[in-house]
Amino acid sequence: MVKGIARRVVVIDVADQHFFEQAIFIVRNGAVGEGVSSQDLVEEARRVAETYTGTGTTVVRRLWTHLAPVAYGLCGASATALAFFYYFYH
Known part of the structure; x- marks a missing residue:
């Protein structure tokens, strides 16, 4: 005390x-x-x-928090598509 x-x-x-x-x-x-x-x-x-x-937090940070999974998914899909086309059409 x-x-x-x-x-x-x-x-x-x-x-x-x-x-x-x-x-x-x-x-x-x-x-x-x-x-x-x-x-x-x-x-x-x-x-x-x-x-x-x-x-x-700022609007940009809140927006990025919600869009980050979508952006990562699109990047992964794009990389997979590029690898596919490079492997089969090169």
């Missing part, structure tokens, strides 16, 4: 609740006194949480 220690925390509910429900951030002791508002702390904690859960 720790006595005499008071810590500030920011608790963020995670949007993607497949594995995690909340993210808990422990605020540095001097952070609040440096002109940082509580809203700034919450926004920064939300931004950091989104980078770890993947909800803040």
Whole structure:
């Protein structure tokens, strides 16, 4: 048991609740006194949480995640077709 220690925390509910429900951030002791508002702390904690859960990813990355299996399949089919035509028609 720790006595005499008071810590500030920011608790963020995670949007993607497949594995995690909340993210808990422990605020540095001097952070609040440096002109940082509580809203700034919450926004920064939300931004950091989104980078770890993947909800803040770019459109290109989300699109590639869904199209990657299709792209790999097309590349494999193209390589197989090229090998077939090279072997039989060369």
